[in-house]
Amino acid sequence: MPALVGFLWLISYWLIGEVVIHFTGLPISSGVVGMLLLSITLAFHGRVPGSIAAAAQPLIALLAMLIMPGVVGVFFIVDELAGQWPAILCALVLGTLLSVATTLWLLKRLMGKQHAR
């Protein structure tokens, strides 16, 4: 039953996230709040309890499957966005090229400085 106990923890953290958002009105998703609370709890605890690992590992491994129903949706909006695709693809590919180059260059400069110190 450890996986079930861990799963209950994950659901509880998600629900806590919902409550936090309800009272603070923060524009964040409850999953992110739950994720941060979980990692803070683990940092205080100093290790990952077996139950959490037993529930978290299979769920993370299945993430690709869980987003699949959404991914399929992109094939059904192809017509809806007709004529917009060249701009979208250009923004994505060119934007990614620029941001990859920026990240590499920036981190090289920053880590170089640290090593020199």
Next chain:
Amino acid sequence: MPANSLLNTLNATPLFAVGLTLTAFLLGNLVFKRLKKPTWLPAILIAALLLAATLAVIGLPYERYRDDARWLTILLGPATVALGMPLYQQLPHIRALWRPLTVCLPIAASLAACYAVMIAWLLGSSPLILASIAAKSVTAPIAIGITEQIGGSVALLLGALLVTGVATAAFTGIAARLLQIEDDRIIGFALGLNGHAIGTVRAFEISPAAGAFASLGMSLTGIFTALLLPLAWHLIGVGS
């Protein structure tokens, strides 16, 4: 028609949509392995193509499928929370390199969103498209939450994630060579920060150190973007 009534019978339960999703996912992984794991064609894209083709052939409307598949997608909530575990396991890396990372992360993660949004805006894209591609470098479960917050289309976002992930995996090696970078930690961090899960998978192929830094880059970008993008969006009023 008998074929039609058969479909209606199967359709009466959400288990049909769940079964279709599992079948496509497993088949997609199988084909991906048979093709020797091409970087340009992730397993999830193969699976999604199979599933979309199946829905079209059997005549099941997408909205109907998506509603039934909610039995699966509801798990995205606890799965996002589960990402807190690998995040905790990355803490030693964060402590060791906190100085360069605290400077690099906000700049690089903001630019990952800004470049694409700016280019799309210059090319005259609608506010809906801008909101849908803004979270393009964020790992899917977190990106879906962000996109819902800022009013984008989740379907378009997921397409944007695929394109971004594949482009990152393809460009990073070439860009690193041009910039004469050989440190696997830098290459890994860039892969995870820009290319989320797809970039992270690529990084693990390079070396375990690259993989660890890719996971770190992916987690930190996810958190940073989730905390600040919706706020920035409302302040700038891009969507309105």
